[in-house]
Amino acid sequence: MSWGTETALVAGTGHLPALLLAAKPDMLICEMEGFAPAVEGGARLSFRVERLVPFLDALVEGGIRQVVFAGAMQRPRLDPELFDPKTATLVPRLLGAMQAGDDATLRAVIEIFEEWGLSVVGADAIAPDLVPGAGVLTGDVTAADRKDAARAAQIVAALGAVDVGQGAIVAQGLCLAVESLPGTDAMLAFAAAHKGLRPDPAGAKGVFYKAPKPMQDRRIDLPAIGPQTVENVALAGLAGLAWEAGGVMLLDRAETLRAAQEHGLFLWAREP
Template structure:
């Protein structure tokens, strides 16, 4: 029997790209998709899809048990603001909610991963199945940052590292030595749009992983829709850590950045 891999799918294109890559590598993909978050097109790319409400951990475990899944990856995000509403915890989730010290991404996701492992499902790094998504060092695009932009990148990296260490967000936007936007609960896209509104065109976006980041979930992710947001807001550069970020659908992402005149840089 073909080996099964589980997919806990959030929003965006990452779940579909993961499923395509997994099937191309010979896996049978058993997905659990979240209502109101996951693209319904996921059903075209998986061998099995179970739809759940956010918080139905028991239903996820039962779906994986039924299909013989012992390893699963998380791919795609969930809107952070849903921690304040829109969660339907089942008995398994309620049993473990008291273990969550705070509701920041890192602690919450580690707790959820621990629940699955107690139930016999190991959460794996998605790059084990699709290693081509891992960001590499260097400039991806025709446009390369000027020295002035590099100064903003360095400042943005320092600030973003501090912000991510506090589990607040991953993204900081800088222009001419000024921090113009910092990501919090609103997410990366809204942070970038706010930077364009506040600072105008020509700003730098730096997205980082948290120090000591668990690579199984919530690494910085850049894809074609990220470029659309950057272009609409007037960003000049997007920088991210090599080895600790994902570039999704690289050919399409780089082509879109080149058309928009945006530099994409993987930082050592």
């Protein structure tokens, strides 16, 4: 069976899968059972991790040559009874990677797809405009904001080195919160609930900074911000958002810029 396209989209939840489909509508949509993405499209193929090898075989036999991963996807509960013999041989490898952290897991997944002759590409290869170049997109960045962003970048690099998170909030040189397993929204909610941590209430409001992990394979799980991120940054009482230029996707650019302008926040793609 031919899928009529050479590109497959392994789609999770969130806005990114739909944005990529808008850029390349003919992609085969692959969805993990139990985590169906809210995207419209033509050809679709569901899969389970327990039957990964038959899924990969179906992609290759159907003419798929490249794969892009997009959207959030929780780790599924695995049912040992559903493993086929060939996929079962991959279990020790996958479990070992999962125990080493998210980055190791994603690298293992990429390696397996490549062993089937499938090229794994980043979301920015499908929609390059999603990753802004360096510069201030809106708002004003003060000298204090630049210092806070530099400090946050140091913290994010340290967190990423041990595969913990991709974001941090710094105000007046102090780290108010870091991103961990609960994610960006939880970190910003914590900062919103603890605004009194700033030593000088009249001083710099603080910066949320986001960047890929130092050793991260940028073809998969590239960080992203969007309108909801801006709303949460505003609720946290921060001055704005900064991120590593070329390393973070900006979703719904027009709406994100509008929201930032409405709240008086800056958006800054910062040179590494």
